[in-house]
Amino acid sequence: MLGFYADFGHGSDQYKWLEHDLSKVNRTKTPWLIVIVHTPWYNSGYSHLGEKESVDMKESMEELLYNTRVDVVLAGHIHIYERFNRVYKEKEAICAPVHIPIGDGGNLCSGEFIKPQSETSTFKESSFGHGEFIVAGESFASWSWHRNDDDESVQADTLPIQSIASDPLCNKMII
Structure with a gap:
C-alpha cells in the first residue's frame, strides 16, 4: 500500500522501502505482486483527472513498478470503476x-x-460495486467487478490475468 500523504519521491523513505521490498521478492515463491495506491495513476473520470499527487507519484514510481513486474495496481479515491489494460507510460x-x-x-x-x-x-x-481477485494458481487469476446498483449483485466485468512471472517473455526481463 503506497501513501500519498508521505513523501514518495526518489530517495524518500517510502520509495526506498518499496524499492528494497520489491528487490527481495522471489517470483518463483511469490508469483503475484499487487500494489495498492490511494489515488489512481490512470483514470478517465472528470472529477479527479490529473490530480497533482497522482501525477507526481506516477512519475516517481511507475518505472520501479514496471521494472519489478508488478501484476496489478488497485486504487481507490475516485468513486467510479474503471479497468485498464496492462499499461506503462500511457x-x-x-x-x-x-x-x-x-x-x-x-x-x-x-x-x-x-x-x-x-x-x-x-x-x-x-x-x-465491488471487485473480486481470485488467484487460481501461480500463473493465473481472475478479476471480476460486480455492480451493486441492481437488486442483486451483477457481474459486469471480468478479466483473466496471467502472472507476469509466468509469462516467458516478461519473465526474462524481470530485473
Whole structure:
C-alpha cells in the first residue's frame, strides 16, 4: 500500500522501502505482486483527472513498478470503476501492470468520463460495486467487478490475468 500523504519521491523513505521490498521478492515463491495506491495513476473520470499527487507519484514510481513486474495496481479515491489494460507510460505494454481504479464502494459515484475513451481503458462505469481477485494458481487469476446498483449483485466485468512471472517473455526481463 503506497501513501500519498508521505513523501514518495526518489530517495524518500517510502520509495526506498518499496524499492528494497520489491528487490527481495522471489517470483518463483511469490508469483503475484499487487500494489495498492490511494489515488489512481490512470483514470478517465472528470472529477479527479490529473490530480497533482497522482501525477507526481506516477512519475516517481511507475518505472520501479514496471521494472519489478508488478501484476496489478488497485486504487481507490475516485468513486467510479474503471479497468485498464496492462499499461506503462500511457501506452499498452504486455509486461506492465493492469491498473484498476475501484473506489466505487462508498460515496456517491462521480459520474462522467472524458471522451474519447483512452485506448488503454477497457471498461468503466459510474455505479456502486465491488471487485473480486481470485488467484487460481501461480500463473493465473481472475478479476471480476460486480455492480451493486441492481437488486442483486451483477457481474459486469471480468478479466483473466496471467502472472507476469509466468509469462516467458516478461519473465526474462524481470530485473
